[in-house]
Amino acid sequence: MAKKKTTTKSKPKKTKTKTPRKPINFKLSRQQQILLGSFLFFLGIALFFSFVSYLFTWKVDQSVITEITDRDVQAKNWLNNFGAGMSNFFIYKGFGISAFIIAALLTISGVYYFFDYAKARLRQFWFWGILVMLWLSVFFGFFHKQNDILGGRVGYEINDYLQDYLGLIGAAFILAFLAIAYAVVRLKMTPDKVGTFFKSTKDQLSDEFTETLTATEETIEDTQESEVQPIVENTTLPVEEVTENVASDTTTTKSTFEMNVENLQPTIGKKKKDEVVDPPMEITTPEPEPELIITSEDIDIEVKAPVEEKEIKKNLSDTLVEDFGEFDPTLELGNYKFPPIDLLKDYTNGQGITINQEELEENKNRIVETLNNYKIGIANIKATVGPTVTLYEIVPEAGVRISKIKNLEDDIALSLSALGIRIIAPIPGKGTIGIEVPNKKPRIVSMRSAVASPKFQEAEMELPLTLGKTISNETFVVDLAKMPHLLMAGATGQGKSVGLNAILASLLYKKHPAEVKFVLVDPKKVELTLFNKIERHYLAKLPDTEEAIITDNSKVINTLNSLCIEMDARYDLLKNAMCRNIKEYNAKFKARKLNPNNGHKFLPYIVLVVDEFADLIMTSGKEVETPIARLAQLARAIGIHLIIATQRPSVNVITGIIKANFPARIAFRVTSKIDSRTILDTSGADQLIGRGDMLYTQGNDVVRIQCAFVDTPEVERIVDYIGGQKAYPDAHLLPEYVGEESGTSLDIDASDRDKLFREAAEVLVIAQQGSASLLQRKLKLGYNRAGRLIDQLEAAGIVGPFEGSKARQVLVPDIMALDQLLNNEGNE
Numbered sequence: 138m139a140k141k142k143t144t145t146k147s148k149p150k151k152t153k154t155k156t157p158r159k160p161i162n163f164k165l166s167r168q169q170q171i172l173l174g175s176f177l178f179f180l181g182i183a184l185f186f187s188f189v190s191y192l193f194t195w196k197v198d199q200s201v202i203t204e205i206t207d208r209d210v211q212a213k214n215w216l217n218n219f220g221a222g223m224s225n226f227f228i229y230k231g232f233g234i235s236a237f238i239i240a241a242l243l244t245i246s247g248v249y250y251f252f253d254y255a256k257a258r259l260r261q262f263w264f265w266g267i268l269v270m271l272w273l274s275v276f277f278g279f280f281h282k283q284n285d286i287l288g289g290r291v292g293y294e295i296n297d298y299l300q301d302y303l304g305l306i307g308a309a310f311i312l313a314f315l316a317i318a319y320a321v322v323r324l325k326m327t328p329d330k331v332g333t334f335f336k337s338t339k340d341q342l343s344d345e346f347t348e349t350l351t352a353t354e355e356t357i358e359d360t361q362e363s364e365v366q367p368i369v370e371n372t373t374l375p376v377e378e379v380t381e382n383v384a385s386d387t388t389t390t391k392s393t394f395e396m397n398v399e400n401l402q403p404t405i406g407k408k409k410k411d412e413v414v415d416p417p418m419e420i421t422t423p424e425p426e427p428e429l430i431i432t433s434e435d436i437d438i439e440v441k442a443p444v445e446e447k448e449i450k451k452n453l454s455d456t457l458v459e460d461f462g463e464f465d466p467t468l469e470l471g472n473y474k475f476p477p478i479d480l481l482k483d484y485t486n487g488q489g490i491t492i493n494q495e496e497l498e499e500n501k502n503r504i505v506e507t508l509n510n511y512k513i514g515i516a517n518i519k520a521t522v523g524p525t526v527t528l529y530e531i532v533p534e535a536g537v538r539i540s541k542i543k544n545l546e547d548d549i550a551l552s553l554s555a556l557g558i559r560i561i562a563p564i565p566g567k568g569t570i571g572i573e574v575p576n577k578k579p580r581i582v583s584m585r586s587a588v589a590s591p592k593f594q595e596a597e598m599e600l601p602l603t604l605g606k607t608i609s610n611e612t613f614v615v616d617l618a619k620m621p622h623l624l625m626a627g628a629t630g631q632g633k634s635v636g637l638n639a640i641l642a643s644l645l646y647k648k649h650p651a652e653v654k655f656v657l658v659d660p661k662k663v664e665l666t667l668f669n670k671i672e673r674h675y676l677a678k679l680p681d682t683e684e685a686i687i688t689d690n691s692k693v694i695n696t697l698n699s700l701c702i703e704m705d706a707r708y709d710l711l712k713n714a715m716c717r718n719i720k721e722y723n724a725k726f727k728a729r730k731l732n733p734n735n736g737h738k739f740l741p742y743i744v745l746v747v748d749e750f751a752d753l754i755m756t757s758g759k760e761v762e763t764p765i766a767r768l769a770q771l772a773r774a775i776g777i778h779l780i781i782a783t784q785r786p787s788v789n790v791i792t793g794i795i796k797a798n799f800p801a802r803i804a805f806r807v808t809s810k811i812d813s814r815t816i817l818d819t820s821g822a823d824q825l826i827g828r829g830d831m832l833y834t835q836g837n838d839v840v841r842i843q844c845a846f847v848d849t850p851e852v853e854r855i856v857d858y859i860g861g862q863k864a865y866p867d868a869h870l871l872p873e874y875v876g877e878e879s880g881t882s883l884d885i886d887a888s889d890r891d892k893l894f895r896e897a898a899e900v901l902v903i904a905q906q907g908s909a910s911l912l913q914r915k916l917k918l919g920y921n922r923a924g925r926l927i928d929q930l931e932a933a934g935i936v937g938p939f940e941g942s943k944a945r946q947v948l949v950p951d952i953m954a955l956d957q958l959l960n961n962e963g964n965e
């Protein structure tokens with residue numbers, strides 16, 4: 138305590154000695170401060186009482202106001218003449234009823250000096266108090282000019298002055314503006330916080346008031362209780378009494394407060410109060426607390442944060458799938474029913490393969506005998522009975538050359554007096570030699586049994602095809618999507634058309650109309666006509682064509698080119714969706730990860746079936762071969778699959794480029810070994826027995842299969858069943874293809890010419906051949922653009938008109954002539 142005394146005292150001393158402004162600072166001693174504080178406090182209270190009294194007595198007292206100094210004259214004011222005089226000065230001649238603020242300011246000043254609070258706040262009180270008082274004075278003067286007591290002389294005069302210059306409205310505006318300025322600057326109000334602010338200010342003011350009052354009481358109490366305790370005890374007065382007596386008993390108070398000030402200052406409670414009042418601490422004063430409460434309320438808006446997080450977490454496609462489920466392409470024909478198996482005929486009457494032991498024994502003996510004749514010993518023989526063929530597997534004795542047995546093919550056939558004997562030497566994967574011998578009574582493999590087999594029903598393939606049954610009587614199921622294109626060949630009447638029907642029926646039994654579309658080309662006009670009934674379910678066609686099944690060869694070119702356009706478009710879609718194949722793309726689309734607004738759509742598989750390819754090649758030649766080759770090369774990934782059937786498997790029909798792109802091939806019976814080699818790259822097809830007996834290869838292995846038999850009435854029942862159901866409004870439309878023959882409008886503006894016009898003209902003139910496919914190859918163009926270029930060249934007189942399957946005539950002999958023609962055009 139003593140130390141503190143010295144430090145607190147030494148500090149001001151130092152400053153006092155250093156700075157010569159001691160008197161200017163009006164640094165009062167503590168005693169002086171208390172005296173001044175008490176004086177101001179009581180003066181303020183006295184003024185308050187006089188002002189209150191003056192409100193009631195002012196009229197009476199005004200008459201005596203001039204004689205106020207006269208002791209005989211008694212004013213009615215509670216504080217007599219002093220009160221009347223002061224009130225008259227401050228209220229009547231001064232600021233009207235707002236003079237109460239002066240009383241309040243004096244009282245507060247008294248408290249501040251009495252307790253030696255920091256004066257910065259007090260200065261603020263005075264500054265703003267006087268401003269408010271002036272404003273209120275003018276405000277009341279504005280409304281009640283006639284009543285001097287409300288606004289006082291000051292209010293009246295200022296009002297008068299303002300109104301002389303600004304008029305009533307101008308003065309009102311000034312007042313309103315000042316009120317707003319006060320609210321904004323002093324109370325830091327914003328319009329949206331007005332409500333809260335009013336409330337808090339009100340609370341604050343009332344708090345301040347009570348605080349000041351309680352602070353006074355508390356401090357006096359503290360003084361009494363803490364340091365003065367012994368003295369109080371000595372005087373044996375109760376605390377309340379001491380407090381009450383503080384004002385009157387000056388000696389006691391003096392000594393008490395002397396001790397008090399020194400001892401009270403370091404107490405925690407008091408220090409806090411001082412800090413709160415200290416100007417630098419104003420930043421942390423409880424003043425901004427209401428604002429803090431407001432901001433914390435604002436922080437409640439943080440609720441937004443989790444909402445945002447949710448949005449980020451949730452992928453749009455996930456939400457879409459959550460809301461609507463996965464995209465279902467079959468929904469448009471949601472009630473579509475797959476054809477029942479009963480529509481197919483059961484040719485076996487439910488019976489399995491019956492084994493004819495006699496026949497087996499007979500054949501075995503003949504084989505052994507024949508081989509013995511050629512001195513080939515047999516260690517073992519085993520038979521597998523198939524629907525049309527029985528396979529005898531022979532294990533030759535050691536030291537027998539396989540090629541020797543292979544060469545005996547015809548001899549064995551002769552001795553067995555049977556057609557269609559095929560020797561497989563050795564059977565791949567087995568250490569045996571196979572001899573296939575046709576059964577005397579071949580059994581029909583019905584489509585019904587193939588479709589009903591679990592292998593087909595449970596096949597998880599994109600485009601499952603059931604082709605028939607193998608030699609071991611197993612249903613043979615393959616995926617067209619994996620083939621990816623199929624070449625079928627066989628002499629007439631050997632079962633090609635039945636094979637095609639079996640393939641189409643397989644797909645009809647497994648795929649929904651939304652998932653697969655057929656483009657059927659049938660130059661024979663009779664084979665596939667039945668499928669017209671399912672045009673609006675399963676078929677695809679060019680826009681503006683009446684029949685979906687193409688029978689006209691010239692239309693085939695357009696369709697093939699249209700498929701090329703579709704292929705290019707699908708590749709673009711796949712590229713944009715960053716998918717490698719149609720399966721990935723459709724899965725992504727179903728998961729609603731691709732936006733239909735960006736052109737994305739569910740892509741059905743397209744199966745192009747050409748029944749008589751040789752006929753097409755004969756009539757249209759390269760025009761057909763090029764798009765077929767292009768499709769065969771590229772279309773596998775985008776879900777366009779080709780099935781091409783031909784009677785004549787000659788090399789000019791099945792060219793190298795087509796063969797290379799059709800790894801999956803089916804050979805029905807053919808007439809010569811050469812044909813067999815053309816189709817399968819191996820003989821064997823010439824030794825088949827016909828009627829659906831076929832060889833299938835998808836690379837190396839050749840499998841003998843008995844093709845499932847589906848008769849025309851069965852197909853009819855299936856298509857009738859499907860055709861009788863709700864269908865799409867139209868067949869699936871392929872992109873439009875503007876063929877060369879349709880580009881007849883010759884009034885093409887020279888300014889609208891393609892950028893490659895000149896280059897294209899040069900290509901054709903040099904080659905002396907007016908074909909669009911040449912332009913396509915040389916300039917690497919699409920069909921559409923090349924077709925347009927040909928039209929423009931025709932309009933410019935560079936090539937002649939369309940001449941069917943022949944290339945157009947080039948009318949310009951050489952580049953020189955071309956230059957001349959184009960220059961003349963420019964001069965015109």
Ligand SMILES: Nc1ncnc2c1ncn2[C@@H]1O[C@H](COP(=O)(O)OP(=O)(O)OP(=O)(O)O)[C@@H](O)[C@H]1O
Nearest residue numbers: 581628629630631632633634635828829844845846
């Ligand atoms: N899988 C099979 N099972 C039983 N018989 C079959 C089978 N396939 C074809 N046949 C018989 O062969 C006949 C001719 O078949 P299909 O019409 O399919 O021959 P094709 O090769 O299409 O002949 P074309 O080329 O002249 O049209 C059929 O009428 C049928 O009697």
